[in-house]
Amino acid sequence: MHNKTIAELSAGLEAGEFSSVELTQCYLERINSLDEQLNSFITVTAERALEQAKNADAQRAAGNAGILNGIPLAQKDIFCTKGVKTSCGSRMLDPFISPYDATTINKFNDSGAVMLGKTNMDEFAMGSSNETSWYGPVKNPWKQDAVPGGSSGGSAAAVAARLAPAATGTDTGGSIRQPASFCGITGLKPTYGRVSRYGMIAFASSLDQAGPMTRTAEDAALMLNVMAGMDPRDSTSVDEAVPDYTANLNDSMQGLKIGLPKEYFSQGLDDSVAKVIESALQEYEKMGAVIKEISLPTSNLAVPTYYIIAPSECSSNLSRMDGVRYGHRCEDPKDLNDLYIRSRGEGFGPEVKRRILVGTYALSEGFYDAYYVKAQKTRRLISNDFNQAFNDVDVIMGPAAPSTAFNIGELTDDPITMYLSDIYTIAVNLAGLPGMSIPAGFVNGMPVGLQLIGKHFAEAKLLNVAHQFQQQTDWHMKVPASFK
């Protein structure tokens, strides 16, 4: 049962092969017995899940079950869930029980989906390896010495290890696509504004976007059908019609114009990863796609631009965690300053502090124009590059990450190299475009992801392109040996 996709599970529920309660129990048992090895969940909400499953079964019996009715899902612990600890991977929010549901959680609840629990993540989504979590690192199911990627590492590991059929993630600079690549699953970061950010704890507001992390592109389409849409509570969500993302999955690849940015295949890319990407591209050529070299000349500006904008926004977004109203508060504060300094000093880990400091510096008087304003200008240039490229091609492809998963502890003392592991994903966030990572092969037993980048609101096209690849290949069907 645990090797089925959402589409298959939904059909099984509808055919009465098993109930949602049975399905939920199956996954809860897997989590119970296997997650010790991975640490992919921060909170498992077993009781609540079984309650939801019971309701879902009743709903199905009453004849009004949608596709996701009764399907167990894991939610990244960045989404506020009413009555459940919502930690965002931080000691700061370890005591925080959210009094409200994020819009995404509401939508899944309304769809009848079951929440298995909340997945581990880099603290406040700041990290590329899941090592910054207050709850400890997550292990990669393919090799437990390796990181699962981050920040949605818990979600990626849980889906790869079949501890959940699918999960949610969020992506500010690659936090869905890079762990999807490292864990060999399908991850979609939608267009900025496609999915509501309400109730999703903000890291960098102008970049954050939630999306599905699944086994297949078809499942990602089913998830996005629920998640997408304008939300009156989020002014940055866009009032753009939501299509049925499954409708065009089977469109032909004949004549599809694929752009390969030459900058993505130059220095820094692991040779064996490059080979995997090249063979994936050959699959597309076989299906009738046309491949064309393009240039994104400002690619080298993406990482520095991101590391001004994202820390600047996070330095302000995280200021509300001050120990006054909720979250961690230090013991016996002497006065107000002591309360702030110790609560925040104890509540935040080193990577979060590093980014708050960088952002605070970049926004300070005298530096604002040189850093923040300039970064906004280069952000515009990066965006223009993509717009230019999309005049000639339908979709851009390349690696999702420069290497396969590195080992736990390997890069913790080298933040710059760690930051560079998001080099191919970050520009997509800066431009607000949709991007995916899909399993494309292996190097030394570790998965490699192919990144697909689309035009604004072209999620249906990306899902179609990904689905067609998955009709020809079975990389996405591979299961890590210890989790079969």
Added chain:
Amino acid sequence: MQWEVVIGLEIHVQLSTKSKIFSGASTAYGAEPNTQACTVDLGLPGVLPVFNGEALNKSVMFGLAVGAQINERSVFDRKNYFYPDSPKAYQISQLYYPIVGEGYIDIDLEDGSQKRIGVTRAHMEEDAGKSLHENFHKQTGIDLNRAGTPLLEIVSEPDMRSAKEAVAYMRKIHSIVRYLGISDGNMQEGSFRCDANVSLRPIGQEEFGTRAELKNINSFRFVEKAINVEIERQMDILESGGSVTQETRLYDSQKNETRPMRSKEEANDYRYFPDPDLLPIVISAEEIEAIRKTLPELPDAKCARFMQQLGLSEKDAKALTVDRDMADYYEQVQQAIGDAKMAANWILGDVAAINNKNGLEFKDCPVNAEQLTGLLKRIKDNTISGKIAKEVFEAMFSGEGSGSEGDADTIIDKKGLKQITDTGAIETIIDRVIADNPGQVAEFQSGKDKLIGFFVGQVMKASKGKANPGQVNQLLQKKLRS
């Protein structure tokens, strides 16, 4: 040395929207602490602001009323600082692209001349909550009901040269926002507050002196006192060869002194940057014009009309139009009785006096326009004299009557105050007065004309003020000279 005072004001006006500027919570004043603060106002993790368009309409109305440029694109910025009553640890404000650009108003100086004061800009922002220091032993309570209340901050040019000018400017802005109906202007509840930047420079010098900012002054009287006491303080420093420190100071109305709140060294770097949770506010020229059409007649225009159409003096017209409630009251009474001068005299005289004496705003005057209309009609038709009318008015003020135009008649009847206009009845009284005062009669008849006042007084007294004074005079003259 001769010093010139330079003052600029920042006025915070609470916009009278039903819900907050970025959330659906109510803005009503005086609720139990933290009962009007929703998840957004509490700054919970994950919440997002959504802009209330009503605040935009009201801000644009203000901009148009002061002849300002309305910026078709304005942007919300975050002003970052830690304080317990600032739940997000930043205030959403507009620094770089405010909604209202440069404008001006004209104020009246004491010598009767006018002075133009520049409005630099006005921008929308959210208010903070309140820290409560009483009733919490060694602790501070936080009430977030006010957090997120919409404010319009109106920044003036440093154009004012005395505390009196500053007060005149503040009153004019107050008058305009009340006319526009964009704020209740209630100073006790903090809906209209002022920060004053005060500095001195030697007369003739172009360059400004170092300024001190006086924070949160919430009455016209205190603005004048605070500025004057700050001018004296700075003058003492400068005269004795010292220099003024740039700092924020607080006015203590009880001690009538200003003292430092925080100095420049401790000043915050607010790290302003555009709020990524909110889109730029865009308003088209057509939308601005549509708002312009909703503007009411403003005090200057109304004053000019009162002078032209109704023949009022400039002094009366100005006095009647400062407060929109007074002007509306006046117009209602004036139209009903058809006597612009009489209505003006009463409203600026007796009505204003008794309100002032009781510390009432015009809108809270217990005698409404219908009641006053009924009263003035009875003066005009000689049912009562002006003097008796004051007695009836006082009865109304102390709550007699039902608030309708008929109240005057009811009170006149009940108290038997109707004027005696019956010649026979007046003659009877006159005859008695003449009979009782033979000595004065003889003196009058021997040429001491001034005594007529004595006889009128006696007759009025005997009639308890009810005899028609004109008739009394006429009949007395006739009888005494016969």
